Amino acid sequence: MRNLNSLKAGQQIIFSGTIYTARDQAHKRMAEAIKAKKRLPFELEGAIIYYCGPTKTPKGGIIGSCGPTTSARMDEFTPALLAQGLSAMIGKGARSKKVKDAIKKYQGVYFVTYAGCGALLSKYIKHAETIAYRDLGPEAIVKLEVKDFPLIVAIDTHGRSIYDAH
Amino acid sequence: MxxxxxxxxxxxxxxxxxxxxxILRNDVRFALGSAYRLEKNKRAKTILKAILDNAVYAKQNSLAxxxxxxxxxxxxxxxxxxxxxxxxxxxxxxxxxxxxxxxxxxxxxxxxxxxxxxxxxxxxxxxxxxxxxxxxxxxxxxxGFGCENKSRLMMFKPTATIKEVKKFIIEAVKSAGADACPPYVVGVGIGGSADYASILGKKALLEKLSTKHYTPYAKLESDLLKEINNLNIGPMGLGGKVTALAVKIQKYPTHIAGLPVSVNISCHALRSAQIIL
Structure with a gap:
């Protein structure tokens, strides 16, 4: 994602491109892989992670319901991923002070998207392919191609948070 | 037999x-619809619109x-x-x-x-x-567990005041904050034992949101709802008039030594269905 620095907390944007799903157990595994200096399932440099565990894909469909899960549960793993080059995250809810500081330090961005709207959000997914951690079921890593995916900037590269604003 | x-x-x-x-419950859909009409904040309105659109899209396309x-x-x-x-x-x-x-x-x-x-x-x-x-x-x-994770149980002293009980319930909503998909439905179980209060708190979520109790608890429910909606958490925690769609309380007799209170929060996607065989 280009021009991350120009984004401001509170801004609503639409995004088209590649994002990777990863939630609790995938984060735990990636954190262990980083510690053990092992290869990660996808290149973190410049990547966007979506905290999401979709429902099963209906017959003939691209993906099932696929809204965001609570981001705070990923907080303990996030600074290490940002240090590896992760550029942005999509989820729901507030983040810890540590994550906010790491976002500022590594010039990342945290987005939120419509929470509890998994059916609606599936409209914006044009392609989905499971690429790693298949044994985790809905927590596997899925590479998604999205078009016009709605996002709200929740923490910008300056560390400003939408949750501090009100 | x-x-x-x-x-x-x-x-x-x-x-x-x-x-x-x-299929989203009718009473939940109606409550979300009134929240949408009541809301003045532009962003909160946009989010509530997405929530309502989501329910329509889910039903039409047989998606969760x-x-x-x-x-x-x-x-x-x-x-x-x-x-x-x-x-x-x-x-x-x-x-x-x-x-x-x-x-x-x-x-x-x-x-x-x-x-x-x-x-x-x-x-x-x-x-x-x-x-x-x-x-x-x-x-x-x-x-859903985003909201289930925000459940709270408190074993109050029997001499605790209603004010203290209210404070605990409001704190539970505050600590759920933006995380558990507001606007919430707040299920409260008061009395019984630790386990029973928890079941009552969950059962309260099954009540039709528009149902009014004609007991002193009705006032408690409406007072709590008013105070919760003054928290300005709003849809997705980004501010707004509606932080909770309803507060539902179920009660049961309890022991002279205690006053169990359980809070079971539901996200706006409060789903349930029933049948009688």
Whole structure:
């Protein structure tokens, strides 16, 4: 994602491109892989992670319901991923002070998207392919191609948070 | 004795799984609609619109309202004049498993809480009541864990004031903040024992949101709702008039030494469906 620095907390944007799903157990595994200096399932440099565990894909469909899960549960793993080059995250809810500081330090961005709207959000997914951690079921890593995916900037590269604003 | 076959129960549970996950409860939809009309904040209005659109899209396309299709909680009321041929619990779990598979829902249940393991569709949680009559009532409540994680239980002293109880309930909502998909429905269980208060808090979520109690608890519910909606958490926690759609309280007699209070928060995607066999 280009021009991350120009984004401001509170801004609503639409995004088209590649994002990777990863939630609790995938984060735990990636954190262990980083510690053990092992290869990660996808290149973190410049990547966007979506905290999401979709429902099963209906017959003939691209993906099932696929809204965001609570981001705070990923907080303990996030600074290490940002240090590896992760550029942005999509989820729901507030983040810890540590994550906010790491976002500022590594010039990342945290987005939120419509929470509890998994059916609606599936409209914006044009392609989905499971690429790693298949044994985790809905927590596997899925590479998604999205078009016009709605996002709200929740923490910008300056560390400003939408949750501090009100 | 009226006979009900286990296979009938399985079939009924499968249908409840579909209805609960694909079709938002009418009372919840109405409450969200009023919240949308009431809201002045532009961003909050946009989010509420997305929530309402999501319900329509889910129903039209047979998609889960939310990808967290929950830990299914099944409330059963079995009439004492019913003879069930077969295994009731196995029949319910089969209905959950087959329904979740058939309707492409999510396998969110790990077999061991500490060792975790590969997520599966079942088992569900089953609460069974024996009641008079010769019918069986089944309710399926797929409870998402974003909000379930924000549950609270407090064993108050019997001399605690209503003010203290209110403060605890409001703090529970505050600490859920933006995380658990507001606007919430706040289920509260007061009295009984630690376990029973928790069940009451969850059962409160099954009440029709527009139902009014004609007891002193009605005032408590409306006072709490007013105070919660003054928190300005709003949809997605980004501010707004509506932080909760309703507060529902269920109560039960309790012990002279205590006052258990349980808070069970539901996200705006409060899903449940019921049938009487």
């Amino acid at each position: 009226r006979e009900i076959k286990a296979s009938q129960i399985t079939k009924a549970v499968m249908e409840l799984v579909r209805r609960a996950n694909f 309202i939310c990808q967290d299709t929950g830990m299914p909680v099944v409330f059963t009321e079995v009439g004492q004049d019913v003879k069930i041929s077969g295994d009731l619990k196995a029949a319910i779990n089969k209905g959950i498993k087959d329904g979740y598979r058939k309707y492409s829902l999510r396998s969110s249940i790990v077999g061991d809480p500490l060792l975790r393991g590969i997520p599966k569709f079942s088992p569900c949680i089953i609460h069974t009541d024996i009641v008079r009559g010769n019918r069986i009532k089944l309710i399926v409540l797929p409870k």
